[in-house]
Amino acid sequence: MLDLAIASQILWTSFSTSSYFVLFALAFALVLKVNKVFNFAQAAIMSVAFYSAYVAVRVLGLNGFAGLMACFAGGVLTAVLIEIFGFAKLRALKATPMFVFIFTIIVSQFVSYVLMLIFGTWPTTIFPTMFWPVSIVGGIAVSAWDIPALSAMFAILIALWCFLRFTRWGQFMIAVSDNPDLAELYGIQKNRVMIVSMAIAGGICAAGMFLYGTRAQVQPSAATELMLFAVAATIIGGIGNLWGAAIAAVVLGLVQNSSILFIPSAWQGFLLYAFLFLAIVLFPRGFHWPERASKLKRKTIDSLPASSEASGG
Amino acid sequence: MTDVLKIRDLNKSFGGIVVANNIDLDLRAGRVLGLIGPNGAGKTSLFNLVTGVVKPDSGSITLNGDAIDALPIYQRARRGLARTWQNLRLFPSLSVLDNVLLGPRDYPGEKLQSLIFDARGVARRQAENTEKAHRVLQRTGLGAVAHSRVQDIPYGQQKLVGVARALMNDARCLLLDEPMAGVEGQAYAAIQRVVRDIAESGVAVCVVEHNVAFVRDLCDEGVFMFAGKVLARGSVTELIADPRLTELYFGT
């Protein structure tokens, strides 16, 4: 029934395409963790990053490296602008989460309409061709895109992990995500930390979009769909758990790609929304990963009953 | 004397922190029980467990002889369990009167069908409730501020709004979370009088309070909690006099 060769081919392709899914999920989960925002404006960041690369390569005729730089510049800049002129302002106005939520959706829609006006609705790619040479490794077709994409994903994962673990700013981000007010008491400038976190998320989005845009066609509304995938992964992976979101993204990518064996391809697009809906119904608080008794965790738990008592009077 | 609320073997921990450790406790009709203990002893957590805000790990809670463990918060309230909150939790977009009008166990018009098919019945019960609310407001000394917004009245009166709101329930069991914190003067006396009144009408009252004088004057009995455990139960004067408890209370 199911050929082993086909199965392993699908497994490999899903795994390599999951590289950008992981990055989108990582960016979404990071902003949710540190900035405490369900950042639907991530779609705007992703679109701007893609079209920056598109302009650099296809319009200005620059080389691929310049395209990559443009992609990063577009993503990071958009993310930082959204934080400074959007989230920070809304925090200062003490806007309700609902208000911020709506803001992010409206921003992503606004940007997609602006891009539609400029670039039209026709799908396009960063490079004129999406063809990547293929070599056969152990019966599996491995494209020249796969290995660099996966390496980039792993490099970014490791870099982010090290950044959060070993650098001052990384520690600040963890502190702000645990308790922004307490962090501020210790002299951590919350607003600057949040700009850094958005900038990193913007960079990760740009990397993901560059990978995506060298392999598939993009139009102004495409980022919304890609982002909803990240939302589903974040919800399933556990809110506040970056690595859980990354793993969930791989699993979702695998399921969606392998679904081609069981359901007509026209329905594949529908599957994403089914995931999203099921994620909310089945894993309302995220999938429960086995708890580890780490030092950091204990500290946050310690403050729980005390802070609930103290929040009164 | 009947036990209105019975708590048996109640346990709850968050991660490694135990907030309820094998708690057994009864609240009796017509009596005021004071819960004392240092911050983090699990007093407010106990209220949260009893009212259903937090689910316990194990144990049972019965109200008037019925198990209420599986019920959601609002159904516990409808069976006669009412509480106030340490941080008030009033509704700032409603007037004092409208805050109180939301308190009855059976709110007229909550069922949509009654709103449409029994509009007159809803209006009549609404009028009855308004009358009752005015009585409750008089009783709590809030008659004059019925139409004020809650954030415009003094803090002590805001605390009384919380109590008045709970009174509309005709509760069998009333849990008061720090009714005195931040309150002085007239409101202080009013709260004391109202709580006494409620108990005398046959309600089982439980008070979490740091104001020792208030607890001593008001409560028939006290319970000393520490680290989620009930350490001692007895008269408040005895509990306060116990040097071991005092040491736990003030810490070393």
Next chain:
Amino acid sequence: MDYFLTIIILVSLFIILAASFDLIIGYCGLISIAHPIFYAIGAYTSAMLAKEAGVPVPVAMLIGALAALVSSIVVALPSLRVSGDYLLIASIGFQLGLIELAKHFHEIGGAGGLTNIPPFLIREVGREAYALLVVVVALLTVWFVRWMATGPYGRMMSALRDDELAFSMLGRNAIWVKVSVFAIGSGIAGFAGALYAHYFRFIEPDQFGLLASSAVLTMVVVGGMRTTWGPVLGAIVLQTLPQAITFFGLPPSVLGPLQGIMFTGLVLVFMFLRPQGLIAASDLWRGRQEGARHD
């Protein structure tokens, strides 16, 4: 004349949508922007029943509204049981997923849309009668939302918005209030969809997407949330303004994005400069018996 009637009908339909959406997002504080999908469910259900099963149009319209109501419960119940925040994501997933699904269902016209929907009233009585019907439904909706908001439900919705936990502790069933309000608002939207379908006689999946969501949201935010006339004003202003753009004779590839930019841009401007909208709501709830209550 026909053009003028069409504008009246469109404005009235958006008044119905905006007023019922205000009930959900404004009065009840439920975060969802998927209102147009219930409009779509009403439109498709009514159109299919009338076209394929020969059901009389008024009956089909009512069933369409009912279908929207029931499906809104299916979306709201699981997500609201967890937390209010999830409703937004669940409903967007539902909206976009259903649109995606509709595009692949050839039985209901697929991506090309459903054509030849049986008309109602237009042939027998005339377009004026239909316009009158839609205007009356719009006024009834505005009146109904006001009636809900100033009655016992209005008090509950205010309290629920302020503090759900304290609300529950008073014995009020928060989930019931939220789900019922969401269902009523969505049911009204479904009826509006049915009214749309039997006048314009053509519907396609893409017209119920995020552009429609931002349009309805804009009407409520710009007009003024939690007010009786805010959504009405918003619907009139924002439905006639884009019509004005159509006079410039721009190609659709420019017109669509331009309207989108206008809708979303206006929301952004209002969010920061005038979050209360053109008509500001009072921050203290007042019931309709307020006058009688003075003592």
